[in-house]
Amino acid sequence: MLQTTAAQSLDEIYRTLRPEPLDTPAALAAFYQEAINQTRGGDKMRRIRLRLNRAAQDGIPFKACIMGHRGVGKSTELSRLIEQVKGEFQAVRFSAVTALDPSNFRPLDVVLLLMAEVAEQTAKPVAEGGAGKPPSDYRLQEIWDWFASEERVRTEAREMAASVEAGAGVQADSLWGQILGLFAALKGEIKYASTREKTVVEYRVSRLSSLIAVANKLLDECNRLLREATGKQWLLVGEDFDRAGIPSARIEELFITYANIFQDLRAHLIFNLPIGLYYSTDGAQLPFATDCSFVLPDTPVYTLEHQPNEGGRQALVEVLTARMDVNLFAPEQMQRAIVASGGNLRDLFALVNYAADSALLRDDPDPKIDAADITGAIVNLRSEYERRLGQSPFDQEDITYEQKAERLQAVYSGDKAAQVPDPVLYSLLNARAVQEFNGQRWFGVHPLVVDVLAGQGRVERLASGEVPGGAL
Template sequence: MALPPAPVTDLKAVEKVLSLEPLRTNEELDRFYRGEVNEVRGEDATERLAMKYGQAFDGAPYKTFVMGHPGVGKSTEISRLLRQLAGQYRGIRFSIASELNPYSFKIFDVLLLMMIKAVEESRALLGAGVWDSAITKGLLDDILAYFADEKITETKTHGADVQASAGVKAESLWTKLLPVFANVKGEIKFGTDRKQETVEYRLKRLPDLVALANRLIGFCAGSLKNIEGKEWLFVLEDFDKSGISGEQLQEVFVQYGTVFQELTAHMLFIIPVWMGYSQEASRLPFSKTLLPDTPVFDRFHVAHQRGRAAVRQVLGARVSPELVESDQAERLIVASGGNLRDLFSMMSDAADRALLRERDAGARQVNEQDVTKAINVMRREYLNRLGESPHDPKPVHWEEKSETLRAVYHGDPGSGVPGPGLYSLLRARAVQEFNGEGWFGVHPLVVDILKEQKQLEEDARGGTS
């Protein structure tokens, strides 16, 4: 889809240019990315990651976690990373939330998806015919034998088929494996009715699957190295999407974290920020890189002018200031807490309201009324998130949350120590984490809520009014 001219000067184009999708292509990065955000955050985490992967090239695989709140630009920063590493790496990038069933995926699903993606990318690079003739028959035999186990899969590839494959060309075997992979892709994305005994058996055979994955990924890696002199970098995104429970993530990365340690591949995982503050955080198998929030207030609740200016640059790259009445863009920036996803969502909402007024009264700009209504909608979303969450390891009631919020707001000693309250509030995005100094703050919309509920003084600063 062609990018619209930007910054847009027509209210009708605002929705399109404020797509909530991350920047992925070089053209999108060149047109819309603004480095001021990283400058105000304290450091450019992407530059540091690029250095780490650069050092790991031609050596031991480098694996890491990248974490941050939804809307801080994690996927966009991954696009920057892959562009910087383009001389050494090819990215195999995919979304766990869209490629797997986010409510029920298991560790073996992640492994299978990695294997399938490696094959798809490698075959596209070499050409299907060359790839099919290059892969060894022994490897294909062993993959078929794994899936022929009826306790592993319900596909129609049975043991007899594999036993009869002696002397058959690798290309013919590959035509047998293609439908198996197709069935597996369907099951790991849509399957919900797995028998417990099937899950347990697959987990029991994890060592076999890891060994197969390493052999298959190794073959794909060798193919890329021979052709381009590059290495694959697996980027597994969206472990922070809604619907994926904390229990699932703990199982994948803590209980079965050694699986990823044993894989001979460069890897990067995008995880939610709260996971870095959970009780199991110290057991995560790899280092963590934080993409912090962009401050619109400092720790003393005074306007953070550099932070606001950086966010204004991002918005101004997409939407002309002429479309918003004086001071109203500033209100949206403050209400967003520096979160680009929330900012774009509120700006789109306000623009839609202005369009309705344009139809009735010839409006040409987003005005104060439009912005106020958009902010109110977003504030209600934040209020809803402050309720009890089924994803918390144990119920955290409002009394505990409000006490933690007040402690964070006032900067009380120990307010940043991980615990159930902070864990839950980070998940709800009610608490933000800022730059290299590592300080926490309460989101401006949540400051509003605390004031409305008499948890903070009426004149407390740091809210939207």
């Protein structure tokens, strides 16, 4: 569990410098730092909140996407947004990597999952965030009838109805009890989609338009019930669609081929997308308006001219100060970790955790994170970045290291033409070798990668041996 008081010793650091998002009010209050947004082009959540409230007042579904490299804090920002709008909206969050089969899910699975989640949440007591009653039997019958020709699914639903919500007083033979059994069966199938018969998937996909119609009627009723009970509306949030391990084919099918799903569903939706998809040639086909597509950039530790970015560095000092006693660092070592992280919070926490463990393993009676500990952490993380620059038989594009190195040199030198998206730049962005900064959209090379280039003689060192824009 995340410890929400600052670490006072090295052996507590792993409890506060965790990569998990701040997803509770207590964690946000303890650790969230407004200064981060000031360095990366403003607070995007304030803009989303404004447009979300406008859409709700006008009775128009709000649909937006959020993008950013792993580790910039997308889930934390969504938690913060949800906390800010909790007076007007009740959020339903789900993760692509836990609720779906990441490698095999289909667009239809997302629709079914949203239907199940909203219906189940609506039936919960008001004190637990629901409306206190399930959808009407008429709406439930429409869902049941959609599966009329799938006797296997209906049989599984009846079998599961006896155990689903039994302790809550739901009768297994009631229509609501059978629908809960159906949802349980479908969630299991969705989670392990690789075992599903291809003919079942193809049959359901052929009837997707009718499912959307059923889903919209259900969403309308669940929204009405929630408004009547609490004055709120449902907000559906899909996360982790940019995680490693989800094939690009699944993402493209959901957000490009079947983009009409998002256009047609009558619900407030926020999904996160891989930033590479947004910058791809297919990006123009995404179902989210340009002014409802929000990129969360990295926090800069250097300026475009490779000079220290004091604002970005100070923001990261505040992040660390909230989570640990910074006197646990020997002089200047906190700044070294900040610079080496490239402003990415996930990398910063990884560096400090590795260095803290190194300090503890010395068996010093009064250990501090010293220069050797930070150097070891930098070397360790830099090796990971070096591996990402190579080629793999699993890469989607056949891009050589020479192509990558030439583009990195061009980005490092500030060549504007090098910032025009293409497969090489996408590859470097996905590997986090290239970073994107603030609202002006300028790119930089991660300090650890600058070190790699310098070691290969591709970037010049100063007379002092220092590498402008590097980590060491």
